[in-house]
Structures are given as C-alpha cells and as structure tokens.
Amino acid sequence: MKEVLILLYGGRSAEREVSVLSAESVMRAVDYSKHTVKTFFISHQGDFIKTQEFDEKPDEDEKLMTNSTVELSAKIKPSDIYEEGAVVFPVLHGPMGEDGSIQGFLEILKMPYIGPNITAASVTMDKIMTKHVLDTVGVPQVPYVAVIGQESIAEKIQEVEDNLVFPVFVKPANMGSSVGISKIDSVDQLEDGLREAFKYDNRVLVEQGVDAREIEVAVLGNLDVKATLAGEVVKDVAFYDYNSKYIDNKITMDIPAHVDEKVMKNLRHYAKLAYRTVNGSGLSRCDFFVTKEGDFYLNEINAIPGFTQFSMYPLLWENMGLPYADLIEELINLGKEAFEVRE
Template identity: 40%
Template sequence: MTKKLKVAVLFGGRSAEHEVSLQSARNVIEAMDKTRFEPVLIGIDRQGAWYLNTDSLALLNSENPELGVLNARSQAVSLVAGESAGQLVRLQHAGMAEAVDVIFPVLHGPYGEDGSVQGLARLANVPCVGSDILGSAVGMDKDVAKRLLRDAGIPVARHVCLRRYEVNDTLLTKVAEEFGFPVYVKPANMGSSVGVVKVKELSTLAEALDYAFQYDTKVLIEANISGREVECAVLGNDQPMASIAGEIVTEDGFYSYERKYIDEKGATLVIPAALDDATFERIRILAIQTFRALEARGLARVDMFLSATGELFVNEINTIPGFTSISMYPKLWQASGISYTELISRIIELAIEEHQLKSQLKTTGH
C-alpha cells in the first residue's frame, strides 16, 4: 500500500485576511483526496504562533468568516531546518511533533502569500504549494508587479505609487487632474480588497490614503477603467494552462471584501463569462503571459479589466487565490472540467515536481 503524503495545511496568519484563510482552508481540507493525502492542520494565530490543530476540522463559523477562531488548546509547533526535511517541533515540551511531506499555505496576504512562508519551506527543504519566494513576493507587491508587467509589454491601469512622505496637496491635485474620478486607493501589499477605497472626489482622497497606509507603507492610486472585470485561473509550472474566464458583476463595479467572502448575493459570478471565443483566447494568453512574467508557479488567478473598446488590462495576480465556497479560482476549474478534489491533487503534485527539479540543482561550484 502506498504511503499517504502528509500535507501541512497552513491557515490563519498575521494578515488582515486571517478570516478568509480559515474559510479557504476548510474547503481545501474537505476536498483533499484522503486516499492519497493526510492533511496536517496547522493554525497560525494573529501573533504568528503556529499550532498543530489535530481536532480542528470545524475551523470556523460557516456563516461568517469574521467570527472564525483557532483552537486555543492545540500544541505550539515550529517548522525547522535540519536533517529531516519538513520536521515539526513541539515548543512547549521539547521534541519532534511529526514530519510533513508538503506545505500547503492557505494563507492570503502578508506573512503567507508574500514569500515569507515560502522562504521557511525552502530552508526546511520541503515542497511548498504555489510560487517560490520571488514569485510570491512579486505577486504580492502591486507596485513591483505592475512595473514588471509594463516591462513585459502587458497593459496595466494608469497608477501612481506613493509612500506617506510623498503625499501632499499639490501632488494629489495633479493626480486627480490626470486620472479623473473615480480612482481606487490600494495598499500595495494586501489582497481581498482589504484597505481598498473607491474615491469619487478630491476632498476624500487624502482620507482614503490615510486608511490605506494603515495596511502598508506603499499605497497605489489607480485610475478607473470603465468596463468589465474578468478573471482567469492558471495551473502549472513550465507549461501552465489557463481556464475559461469568468466575470464578476457588481452594482457599482467594486468587488469588496464582504462581496468576496461573506455576502453570497453581493456579487454575481458569471462562469463562463458571456464572451466570444476570440476574447476568451486573448484572456487565456494574457493570463499565461502574466503568470510567466511575474515568476509564478503552480497556481494563480489573474484578474483583468475588459474595457468598453475591447482592450484588456491586467489588474493583479493572486498566487494563493481564495478557496472559499464562493471563490472564483476553484469554480473556474470546475467549469473547465477539473473537479475540486482533482484540482487540489494537481496543485500538490506540481509543488513536489518543482521541489524535485530544484533539488537537482548544484549548490557548489564543483
């Protein structure tokens, strides 16, 4: 009998997207093929402590992720680098907890999607689902990602990235004149629309910036693109493939945190989007180009705008997209012929494949 691979599912974390992670983790665990994989649940609290949650399948309040909490009775552990790859160590009572074969970070935002956990996995010599350190960090930072996309000839919305010391009334007036209204104010390193404000007039722009600076030291002001919001899922390493495209329809064009994860009626996900075959193909090609330009691996969701004139603009990439019951990434693959369980299996297989490839690289000059 083939030994089951132990998959450490990381959830929670220090990010403002903590509750979203709990929702996503529950769905990943439930969909995982238990004949091949044994999930090892590791909850990370808001202070960054890791806990081995052996009895925490009921992770959260299913009706409202904002009420989700971790199991406080669980034992504290840490992933360490040593002779045994993927070794978890108990902290309260010194000793080995168990070893894991793969890390599956279901962590959205900073300290999980930004290269932090990926670096830890690299040091511990254990495969990690998704992009490596560079791809994760680049995908998280909207400012750097947009620079790389522009360099690759991939269209993005007009924007300016500011640090707090650069903000003054003269600059804001100039930006307003160039971009017009509405504009979107976004923390550079955050996801799930956390900290994002749709600004409709100059008088509220400074206030929106102050709010966004609570989440990051860099903030983007982005021009509005009038059109449709479409998303495409990507899966693979060297030969990535793209799903069909879906469309997000909201009353005011703003896909907020609540609409993504709490209010199932807050937005309509149209899968597949009502588009012609040629546009579908353009979206797929652009999604894969974006995936490669930003050094993504394994999986990602690429979000775009389709303007009224038919132009496509890349909004952002999500290297650990949501896996909640109303998330677009798994729904797009289900509509493309890949079940949720098969999708989770492929994602894990891609992580192992990537780890094996990198393990063959030389680490000395001889």
C-alpha cells in the first residue's frame, strides 16, 4: 500500500501564489513508488476544496487547480481532509498557514504533518515575538522599534528618530515575501510606511536598515538538528521585495556563499541555536545580514520557506548532497516522528 501524502496549498494569506508554486514543485518531485498525492486547495476566503489526486508523476503541462480553475461550490468541511495513515504537507506561507493555526488544526485531527509545530510556527511568524525570544539567548539582531496598534504612531515616530538611523525598514510583524514592507529614507516618509504595514497587521516593526549581504542557512530536523552551509541571495536591487523575488527574477543564488570560514561557522551555529530556541521542528530557513566588516545579524526565521525546486532552501540541501526528492522523504519522516512523540 502506498502512503498518502496530502498537500494543502493556496491559503488565505497574501502569499498564496507562492504557495501554489511550491506545492506544484512538490507534486512533481514526490517519489510515486512510495506515495500517492491528494491535493486540497484553500481559497482566499478559507474554503477547502478537494482538487486532484496523483498516483504517478503528473505530466509537465498538468497544473494545480487554483481560484480560476476550481469549482468553489465543491468545497468540503476542513475536517474532511482526514484520512487514516495519511501525512499532510501544509505547503502554505504566511498567516493562517505558517503561524500555527493549520498546525493546531492538524493536531486536533490527529494527523502527522510536515514542518513547524504550533510554537515554532507562531513564534517565527511574528517578527516582534521572534526578536524577544532570540534576544534571551544572545542571537545578534538589528535594533528596532515595535509599534503595536495605530494609536501610538506619533510617539513611535519620535522613538524611531531617537533610537534608529535612516534608512529604516518598516514591516508588518506577521507576513512574508516582503508583502507590506517598505524602505524608509527619511522621517517624513515614515508615517506612510507605517500605514502600509498596518494594512496587513496591527503589529508592526521599524528596523534599523543595514548595508549588508543577505545570507541564508537551511535547518532540518526535530531534536537532532542539521544546518547547511550558507547561501547568498545576490541582488542588484535596493531590497529584496516581492517583485524581485517572484516577478523580475533579478536574483541569483551563490551556494555556498563566499564568506570567511569563521563567519560561516557562526552563521550555522546561530541558525541552529535560533531554531532550537523557538522549538523548531521539520525545517526552517534562517536568514542573516552580513556586513562588510563581518558583523552579522539574524533577520528572520522562515518556518515554511519557499519550497520550489529552485528555491534557496532545497538548493542549500542539494549542495549538501540531499536532492529535492530525498529532502521531501526526509521531511515526511520527520513529520511522522514528531507525530509519534505527540501521540
């Protein structure tokens, strides 16, 4: 009997299109001698729709069904995804996917799933919470001002002027793919940047901008944690925004990153430390800033990083000798292991 792998994709967050690409990549790479794949699309409104089933590798022109191709009337109750013995891969990014909500739901259903548990997902989804938690174990991070709710904006602008130096980056606390983020060069633009970020969350942070290379480490494991050599996102844009990530393809990846040995060792050490501190499980991509002087800061932990065959996370593992299809198998096994510990 082949094991059933359930892919959940789409989702309610602003990152749903990225999720479709990641899920499509997974559906093509799964080892079909071991698994059948059943896919469920989650619409923008949060409806669950049963989409496709694959017993073998789909044709190149086969695409996952999305909003435009799916019968929205065919929606099911979310709990109808349940199937005894199946493993779920929530290939979802951003709020309502990467933040612990779907993970909690799957635990209630008593289903094994791939990726972060409830704590790891909820802590890492919130950039302010992540800073608090990682501060306690001495992970280097850039200075910031947290803005909780919109009433305190005037006061917070003053706090930014007093404590940070322009440019600064304004970000919704809970988001990804650079959605809602702006680079702010002077104080008179700050309020607009804050309003933009508040469209996505009522928790916003203003971060000290750093002139730095962006270098990332992939982490894999439950209690036994492994970290890859780091890779660099080489960009010739002011910042790595949504367009440069997914539309213009203006990014190249340098794997392994050309950094000195001591920096490399430190990045891998702090990636693992950060992962363990947030109770990481399954996988995460730990993103750092590295300055010319060799100073480094952890920018964020992505608990369900972009997962297409050409995304940084799988490429970092490929460089360590773990190809994409085997990485998926490893993640399935880690998901089952975490399930056994829970149940």
